Amino acid sequence: MAEGSNKTYKVPIGPVHVGLKEPITAWLDVDGERIKDATIRPGAIHRGIEFMARDRNPIQIIYLAERICGICSFAHIVAFVRAIEDAAKIEVPARAQYIRTIVLELERIHSHILWAGVACYTFGYDSAFHLGMILREKVMDVLEALTGNRVNYGTGTIGGVRRDITPTVEKVIREMIDLYRNEFSIFYDVVTQDPIAKARMRNVGVLSREDAVTHCALGPTARGSGLRVDLRWSSPYEAYCDMDIKPVVPQDHTGEVYGDVFDRFLVRVLEVYQSIEILEDALAGMPAGELMWEPKLPKLLNYLKQADGTGWSSIEAPRGDDTHAVRLTAGQENITWWKVRAPTYANAVSWPIMFRENDLADSPLIINSIDPCISCMERMVVTDRSSGAEQVVTKADLIERCRDKTRRMMGS
Amino acid sequence: MNLLHFKVIAGVALLIFASLLSLVFEGVDRIIHARMQLRLGPPLFQPFFDILKLLGKENIVPRRAIPWAFNGAPWVSAAAALMILLYVPMGSLPPILAGSGDLILILYLLGLSAVAMAVGGFASGSTYANVGAQREMTLMMSYELPLAVVIITLAWFSYRSGMPGEPFSLETFVGMPVWSVVGWTGLFGLICLLIALLAVVPAEVGKVPMDIAEAKTEILEGLICEYSGRNLAMMKIAFSLRTLVMCAVVVSLFFPWTIGKHFGLQGAMLFLADFVFFWVKVFLMQIAGVTLVRTAFGRYKIWQASQFYWFHIAGLSLAGMVLLSLDVIL
Structure with a gap:
């Protein structure tokens, strides 16, 4: 993990981690010890x-x-x-x-x-x-x-x-x-x-x-x-x-x-x-x-x-x-x-x-x-039982689905 | 029974004794740590129970690990820490391997113990262990400078001020307390060196605030992340031995006083009294240098720790060096 070489490595923090009280995953792109970017993946504790x-x-x-x-x-x-x-x-x-x-x-x-x-x-x-x-x-x-x-x-x-x-x-x-x-x-x-x-x-x-x-x-x-x-x-x-x-x-x-x-x-x-x-x-x-x-x-x-x-x-x-x-x-x-x-x-x-x-x-x-x-937060996982696929719905997806529903209701 | 046989028997007895004692000290350390936090703390022999339990557990080697390095590292680390005890004089008792090793060897053995742990971390094949091992190496590079300055200054001072014995030998400092040799400027220099050495202790033994390589809330115990069973037991023994040894070295360098002679004891009783008193001093050093510090502070980040050692502590040790040099020159 050479610092400064602009090559990043992915380090997961979670879903189960000593420092975290509840399961969530943060995928960190690290360059040395420095975090360049992070992706948060919730979805481990959805209870419906x-x-x-x-x-x-x-x-x-x-x-x-x-x-x-x-x-x-x-x-x-x-x-x-x-x-x-x-x-x-x-x-x-x-x-x-x-x-x-x-x-x-x-x-x-x-x-x-x-x-x-x-x-x-x-x-x-x-x-x-x-x-x-x-x-x-x-x-x-x-x-x-x-x-x-x-x-x-x-x-x-x-x-x-x-x-x-x-x-x-x-x-x-x-x-x-x-x-x-x-x-x-x-x-x-x-x-x-x-x-x-x-x-x-x-x-x-x-x-x-x-x-x-x-x-x-x-x-x-x-x-x-x-x-x-x-x-x-x-x-x-x-x-x-x-x-x-x-x-x-x-x-x-x-x-x-x-x-x-x-x-x-x-x-x-x-x-x-x-x-x-x-x-x-x-x-x-x-x-x-x-x-x-x-x-x-x-x-x-x-x-x-x-x-x-x-x-x-x-x-x-x-x-x-x-x-x-x-x-x-x-x-x-x-x-x-x-x-x-x-x-x-x-x-x-x-x-x-x-x-x-x-x-x-x-x-x-x-x-x-x-x-x-x-x-408290997790209520946005969509699971497709038949294929076993699991995905987290993003903001863009949600907006698109809202619009779809509005269009359906408007009858167009 | 010739001298060699005697030395082997005494050495083995001492190493077993020290290993057990280090675990007892760790138990006391945990109790005092807990009491200062208004907790009850574990039983005194909890470290023994932990080790016994771990010895009976399955020893898992990760699929991506390099088995020989992964399995060997804990043993090398513990053995290197144990070896040091053969070169440390205990009160008026000379070290078992007297004359065949000095402070430089002790420094290298301490370094070897830490490097072995880092090798074990690198060989684990785990991201967290890898990060922990890198932090351990970085930390070593940071604290070795002040540590070396302290040792070299003391050796140079003992040589120039005409203390009897080899300048780099630990027996020189045990035979004649440095405090009795220095003048006023040298006294301040020695205090600087002592503080610098005490600041190095937490990093050398891997305790808060310098447990950066084993930070459990950050990188899941880092170095020892993948260890389990017998290997983890060895790692735990290595950690407590490093604590014991580092405190013993500090005591030998700066607090070499004995009590046997004050009570006019003779022969075996003199040796026994000095031996016990030596370990009492080590115990007090561990309480002051490790337990109190780890109760009072949080954990540094690795770059903050490096900065702390490279600038503050290195500066302090260099100040001590200058003051002691002035003491000799003036």
Whole structure:
């Protein structure tokens, strides 16, 4: 692998790789240690969740939606139930909205701390990884106290939530807030002031502001490139409407935007502090009242059976905008169709740009830097059973197929 | 029983002892590493369990590997690291092969051990092992300069300052601590050299922040990617032996003090006390030079590591060389 001879070799990172949490393949064209180009091949973990949903009723799908992703499970069900509520015109009680906000923020905290820890692990900084995991244990305990579960909470439902925040739980949340106020800065300092951590993350996987716009980056990936995008700020939902939320961008804290992995790290870690503030606001402003629009399940199902229409919802999941769209047809118990667009789907497009002119050693870090959730993303594999051929549908293919369908429908 | 027989028996006993000790030290290293991360850590004898388990596993040679190089590399690497122990004096005990090898031989054996691993990586026929082997070679080229500067400076200094013994022999430095010979400028020079040598230790033993050739989250353990079974067990022994040997060399060069004489011990008890004390020093060196460092830092990229050794550490060792020269000249 002589560097500089302009001859490139292909090195696969994945589908199964120590540095990756989920199966995805990055075929890297390397010249020495330098990455010249990259091809991303997803398609190893497609589960057909949207197809499975078509013979289930909306209540059953909540549990399916929760299992799209293990980290942002609550974000997916909130997006789903909001889409159903949009389609069926259901009003959510204010207290339920606040509880949803609280769980969403708790989930954001645990997702971001997990990501920050794994990023450190990716460049061999195991001590910071373990420190992060120890800190994350507190928010997991809070989620367990609130919902009874550590991962899939089973808390959200159509028209409200199923668990109340009792005084005991509120006390636990406040304890957690105090802990993070005092202790989280240790983790922040340990990583941001470490010379090797800085050497490994600064100017690595750069996504410029322009590229972030043209490649539709979302969430912390876009904010790391200096774009002020945050659905909690630009189109608030649930209890965020009552709060003053500013997107966290690196230029507000360091004065400069590099758009590299370090900036994405900064954004995520600083968002933990932001989430703590949101939690305090939500606890302080929580109104009393009902938890559900309709507590009787058969009645709710019956109402949903009568409902007719298309609903959609887009919320700010820990990784970016999570969009769900759903169609209900009157007289049918099951949903007609359901579409999920997880944030990784948009962010993954930026990978080849981030890879270019970086080192082979950086590749797992770059893949992890958008906090990929491959299982959220993958729903685009077309398999031809008879011939055994498998292909991933590209953007151009999709556009062409859309046009075909439009032409068919227009009857031309 | 003539001297040769005695030497063979003592040598074999020492090598077996050192191999077992290196695994114990690795167990302690893993426990301390874990405790500093607020974890419980593995049992003390976990490295033994690992090795025993690996010895019972199937030894797979990849289809595209070159079998003789692939199978031979772990043995050469471990043997080269073991050989060094025959040339290291332990306290007041002279080395088993006293007089037939010096620091230059030790440097070459350390190099051979690393090169053997790289050869094993190249012979694996795997992309990742190939990348790992190239990184190992690059890393060697980077740290050999400061390492050589440290050794040559010390030898030159011992020769010019009239320390008794051969300038390149490790026994010279063990017999008379260099710290007692130098003046003020030389003291700073020695500190520079010590820091430079300590900076080389992680790269020589392949631990964080210089485990670049074996980076598991980047290139899937790199060098040892394709190894399994008995070969992997040998690789693991070679790694822990290199750690032990490198720490023993640092201790012999810079911390040669013994305790036997202070307690007025005689004969066998003197040798025993010095022998035990020597390994205690090696153990402390391993904790300070390897365990603490690998807990405190992340991993460098290969070009950053090269830059670090070529500029920062080479500069430091050259500064030490200049200071020590001034000490002799003035």
